[in-house]
Amino acid sequence: MLKIEALSAGYGQAMVLRDVALEAQAGEITVLMGRNGAGKTTLMKSIMGLVKASGTVTLDGVALTALPPHQVPRHGVGYVPQGRRLFSELTVAQNIEIGLGAAPDARSHGALRAEVLALFPRLAERMDQRAGTLSGGEQQMLATARALCVKPKLLLLDEPTEGLQPSMIEQIRQVMLAMRDKGLAVLLVEQRIDAVLGLADRVFVIENGRNAESFTRSDLAAGEARLRSHLGV
């Protein structure tokens, strides 16, 4: 599914990631962890082609790093960025429309829109409301819905539960589990170990822009202390 090899990336002269390797499989939730500034968001942006990077990122054999950035979502990558980054002055319907624009088949837009809105009925009631006026939880729903409109094979979520109330966190968690069960590869950036333990099939830890350690679901419980030490908690 997703295979990252020898990925180095940064901003201008400053290198943030060095020789990072990672894999994410379909039907699994892969979690990327690390301290603040470790390079998690840069890794997500590198997959999307939004930062200059060397190395290879392939999705089902397609080299995403060789594509112009705007073609990456068309190959089945949905992105929920940190801080949601909605088009705040556009309505909910227009944000959804932008997401649908990157879906592979224009003829299926109607069905895809209905399918996504069925996951987030609250958004369906607010289609004409400006995205910037939604509550934090609703904004996160919209950011997730917009990414799902791409009809992704790979869903990238960068700290989707940050700053949300528990009920909303649970709803986002349920959506991630539903997407996993549907066969999507989910790559999640998350800081909270408690949230990861019951959810992750694999965990990759990066420190100072390099691979530090990885865990599978079976050895995660035994390695919890090491994971905590990596994160400094």
Place this chain on the structure above:
Amino acid sequence: MEFGPYLLLACLEGAVLAAVLALMASGLSLVFGVMRVVNVAHGEFYMLGAVAAWAVTSMLGAGAVANFVAALVIAPLAVGLLAAAADMTILKRLEYDPERTIVATIGLLYVIQQLTLMTYGADARPVVAPFNSRIALPWVEWGENGLSLYYPWGLSTTSYKLFVIVAAVVLITGLRLFMAHSRAGLIMRATQLDGEMATAFGVPVERVYAIVFGAGAALAALAGVLIVPIQQAHYLMGGDALLLSFIVVIIGGLGSLTGTVVAAILIGMSDGIISVFFSPTLAKIIATLVVALVLVFRPQGLFGAKDR
């Protein structure tokens, strides 16, 4: 002429300037709004529109209406394509960096201006208006028999000037509807709000930038075509137009189409009225003073967002 009819005449002159200014400044505002590029060469695209209109009407040699319609279509299209090419060969290479693109568009200004001087020459050349009948305007007076209409001597305009006002209203309304309701307008607004996120959702942002830069220049060229039957085409005519356009977009709020139109009406009308009653120089002094006051007390402009 009495004060009332004289004021009406001044307002009509101001409305023509406001119409042309609104069109031209909308292009400047569109480019800044979507691309965050301050296009210093914008006035030269206006000049190129006027010069291209002269070239098309001279070469075609058909009737005045056919010549002018051809100029209205060909000149903005040619100038828009030229601007899109400039975007792809110059601004894209600078990665749309705000500071470097200012320097680049200053360079573009001089290149266009000097190439025009070398090929078109230094003479101002006229374009015949497609229609230009004089329309006498009525005024009211209170006489012995109550209110009555009369036609004061000298109170008139031309059908072409009214056409310029109507054409600008139609074009700007069309632009607003396009931005608000079309899929392309939605993509432009999304790119304006967050270019990186637009890319992450499949929008080819660099292509959008080329189209927007071309469309902005085409709007300036349209304004140039519309004005050239009133003012002659001249290779230096872009300078004043650029200054007024900057005044308009600063007062209206950079990137705000509504603000641009409101400020164009404000500046155009005040310029027309002050020029008729006092002097054109005083009109420019007051416009510049208004800009200074706006920059001090409301730097984001009348309709601009504070964080822009």
